[in-house]
Amino acid sequence: MxxxxxxxxxxxxxxxxxxxxxxxxxxxxxxxxxxxxxxAPQPKVVDISHIPLDGLGTVDFEGKPVVILHRSKQTIATLERDQSGLADPGSHSSQQPKFADNPYRSKVPEWLVMVNICTHAGCHTNYQQRMESGAGGFFCPCHGSRFDAAGRVFRNQPAPWNMEIPEYAIDTQKKQVQLIHADRVRRLY
Ligand code: FES
Structure with a gap:
């Protein structure tokens, strides 16, 4: 038992x-x-060899439209001129990587890499090679905010801050941009 x-x-x-x-x-x-x-999101390598001077490439990254602008010498010069019309020329109020702490908001003056989301209500902006100022810049069709060719917003616009610069690396020899991160900007919309 x-x-x-x-x-x-x-x-x-x-x-x-x-x-x-x-x-x-x-x-x-x-x-x-x-x-x-x-x-973790995977970095994305983007070929920029086909983007002409003052032309724009757009790529989807982490669900956001990222624009890559190939700035000419003339466009670069406009970024260094009088900045009194800009709301925040030094991007002190905008969250962006340390490397973008310059008038071009980029690693290399010739190339702007930016999240194309207006900081007012999240619309996508259009690049115009000649705005009223005579220089190239971004225009938001939703409520009319204007930004310069570095994504810095002008004074008295609906958009409160400059547009977001993502984390990225650039190889100007190979003509490649490696997008690393695009979510550091404060959420407004
Ligand atoms: S969403 Fe761009 S100005 Fe309103």
Whole structure:
């Protein structure tokens, strides 16, 4: 009797171990699943060799439209001229990478890489090679905000801040931009 009881207990113990093993494996899979879903976004390499001077390329990155503007010497010169018409020429109020802390808001003056989302209500802007000022810039068709060719907003516009500069790397020899991150800007819209 005792021997049979002991044998049944062993069976039960084996069964319980099997159950616990399966349960913990399932639990592990459940915990691991969201981590896979939240994997870090992958950098994106963009060929910029085809973008003409003062021309624009657009690419979707992390669900946002990123524009790459190939600025001519004349356009670059307009960024260095009188900046009194700009709301925040030094981009002190805008969140942007350290490397963009210059009048061009870029790593290389010839190339602007920017998230093309107006900081007023999130519309996409259009690049115009000649705005009223005579220089190139971005115009928002929704409520009329104007930005210069570095994405800096002019004074007295609906948009409160300069447009976002993403994290990126650029290889001017290979004519490639590597987009790394595009979500540092404060959420307004
Ligand atoms: S969304 Fe651009 S001005 Fe309103």
């Amino acid at each position: 005792c021997e049979r009881f002991a044998k049944e207990t062993d069976d039960e113990r084996t069964e319980r171990r099997r159950f616990l093993k399966t349960a913990s494996a399932l639990l592990g899979a459940t915990v691991a699943a969201p981590m896979v879903a939240r994997a």
